[in-house]
Amino acid sequence: MLPAISVNHLTKFYRRFKALEDVSLAVEPGEFFGFLGPNGAGKTTTINVVTGLANYQSGEVRVFGHDVTREYRLTRAAIGLVPQEFNFDPFLSVEQILVFEAGYFGIPSREAKMRAGELLEFFSLASKRTEGYKKLSGGMKRRLLIARALMHRPKILILDEPTAGVDLELRYLLWDFLKKLNREGTTILLTTHYIEEAERLCGRIGVIHQGKIVAVDSTAALIRKMGGDRMEFYLKNDVTKVFAGVSSVPFTVESSGRKISFKAGEGAIPAVLKILQGHGVEVEQIDVRRPTLEDAFLKLIGKKGDGGA
């Protein structure tokens, strides 16, 4: 099957500044794909190229096999975009914003009004339908952005940091909603700052750093690559000296010698326990740190994660 989105060797400059360098990735139909990267990595720029909001210098970008430049009408019809920044029509009311956007996508106005009614209801915006968007709170504007992208029932939904600055309640509501939408067949590409969000929602993750893709893999595999669990022993005594000569287990000693941490597995736990017993050191507490996507992410972009080896 043709990928929903395929980006091949995409390079993009803003004047002389190279924002994307040889970016390649593919999002399969029906996937929930997470696109992660620190601020300024090039996530929004990539999305802009896919949706037709940015020009690019070389490479090829396709949506369901259609070229986004040559067959822009087909590719744009397939995508609903929730942009990072608010970009509402200042002359229209909340309801009109939805109905007109649907209209541009070819939805007849009677049908559009019906859908707008449903979405406004679902996103608790019905009481604001006749207001201009400026009268909405930040969270309401966010919901309106999402409602607008859904008006033409796109096959692909692209969300650019949809939960930035959004309260917890709305975030959970949104997560459930997106999961459901994805289960019902919508392909989703999500960028986010909250790594936890990606870990919960996304089956596969692409990581971009300084305009280059540094990893594309399933969420589980990315975490697995971080290695197994990490043990943390909190101790009664300073063990700096005790472990000074030990090389059988890679470990780190912290908290002025009262904490030792090491990777579980390969007989590491018995080995450490034996050493501790041998010196009569009592263990106060044991923690197991399971590596998270955040650890994997931080490692990929060159920052040391807590749980990283």
Place this chain on the structure above:
Amino acid sequence: MKSWIGFRSLVWREIVRFLSVFSQTIFPPVVSSFLYIFIFGFSLGGHIEQVQGVSYLSFLIPGLIMMYAIDGSYANTSGSLFISRWANNIEELLVTPLSYVEMVFAMLIGGLTRCLVTTAGVYLVSLIFVRFPVAHPFEVLYFLVFVSLTFSSIGLIVALFAEEFEHLSIITTFVITPLVFFGGVFHSISMVPDALKWLTSFNPMFYMVNGLRHGMLGISDVPVFPCMGLVFLMCFAVFLTTVYLFRIGFKLRK
């Protein structure tokens, strides 16, 4: 047709926009045309005998109508597109499957609609002062439509180049208004010195004003067919330019 709905939606959006600020878009030309007609035509004009066989008051009306046709068309598209760029809601449009030709053409129809509403208003005001049968209704329509589409396109082009809102009015003040005035809104070319006559022949507005005057009164400083041809060619050229700029995403795509 699917895309017909998209096109229609954008036309309607453009109309909703200028109607929602009608006190800035429709009222001013109607009020100021009343003043022009009253002061120049009705009061001063009484002292001018006749121009090309018609009263000065009648002579003035087509010129004024053409002036507001140009002004309204330009103001509508330039204002609309510039604000869309500025508020970023142009992105709402750029992610839709509307073709660039459809986007441009829909905005032009918005400009044309405002032009027709405004000029109808100006015409109604003029009926208070003077009434005459329209000589060639088809010509009237022809010139209004093509001139409006021309200046609607120019409005879009200027809105793309403009970096600040003031740039839009700089073009009005220093280019459009002088050219329209020298194009013969208030005078016939036979009233001016030879040097200015020669210069005026390079002023496209001169052919537009005279074309419409021929349509309404049957009089003109120049034959009407060249005027029709010129207006059509100009319209075609600026339309293609505008579509080209949209296609390459000039100041639209990052």
